[in-house]
Amino acid sequence: MKRITFLIPAAVLAVAVLLSSIFVVDERQRALVLQFGQIRQVIEEPGLNFKIPFIQEVVFYDDRILSLDTAPIEVTPSDDRRLVVDAFARYRIVDVVQFRQAVGVGDIRRAEQLLEDILNPQIRAVLGADGVTSNTILSADRAALMVRITAQARALAEPLGLEVLDVRLKQTALPAQNLDATFARMRAEREREATDERARGNEAAQRVRAQADRTVVELVSEAQREAEITRGEADAQRNRIFAEAFGQDPEFFEFYRSMTAYERALRQQNSTMVISPDSEFFEYLGGSGVRP
Structure with a gap:
């Protein structure tokens, strides 16, 4: 019984010593075996390794990036x-x-x-x-x-x-203290570009307006010229018709012209006239209505 009592602690100690002497290096690691701070072994391959228990220690280093x-x-x-x-x-x-x-x-x-x-x-x-x-x-x-x-x-x-x-x-x-100055400079630059764009736009608009005004003047002048030509042609045609009518019946034409003159002269807003009684204007206003 005493022998068994002695063997159990000895076995436990032996297992502990064995376990403390074994260490594993995996594929992601490399290891150094140190003894009293001095390097005794470099282990670069993965696997099972041994060290002197309680005297040597193992330091692992990552072998990855x-x-x-x-x-x-x-x-x-x-x-x-x-x-x-x-x-x-x-x-x-x-x-x-x-x-x-x-x-x-x-x-x-x-x-x-x-x-x-x-x-x-x-x-x-x-x-x-x-x-x-x-x-x-x-x-x-x-x-x-x-x-x-x-x-x-x-x-x-x-x-x-x-x-x-x-x-x-x-x-x-940029450093924080420079950001405000940089933003202000960028803002000023953008505002300058916007001002330049507006100025160029106003210049282009003025050119367009000037061209449009010139076109309007040209069109109005051309229209007035054509109107005057048409009016002149109409007056000439009217005079020609009057001349032809006068040639066909001069007395009737003269009577018609006199009636037209009476109509224009004796309108409602201009019904008072001062004229000599023996004036030729009253030629067709006589009692008989016939020229003397």
Whole structure:
């Protein structure tokens, strides 16, 4: 009975020691076996592995591509138009031994701080270089700028055991204090363009109105000319008819003309006349109604 009581704790201890000596590295990881803080083994292949229990420890590192979003920073291109830029980077741990020696026990958080300290100065240096303006940064040419930032950051990150795969500018904007001035300048520019458009429209409208007035004058003059011609032709035809009628019966024509003169002279609003009694005007107003 005492032997069984002794064997059970021993078996439990043996199982615990065995379990503490076994560790598994999966395909997404690489591992370092440390003994009193010193690197004893680098494990880069997935599978089951062993360590000395209670003396050695295992530190795992992600073997996948990692991402880092940098904090927004302010840059000043060559045209002195300040911009706020934030970027993101893709990187991976390529040398776990070098990474451990450079970063220490800080692990990924410390590595990201060091990597951000590399990225931000490179972003400022590339975007603030001669010939790089805000328009360049905001245009399709920014792709070449990102390639330059990636190449420079990759060279500086190698001592950390990191490989910078890509750096991208995520957002580019104006500082808050510059937005109002920029909006005011844009508003003034749009108002100037609107004023120019209105002025050109008024000029075009005046040209159209002047052309229309000229056309009206020309049409009215032409119509009046044609009316005068028609009126003259009508008067000539009337006179011709009168002449023909007078030629056929001069006495009747003269009588008709006298009656017409009486009608016009003795209208209601002009019925009083002062004229000599023996005037020829009363030729047909005699008692007999016949010329003497």
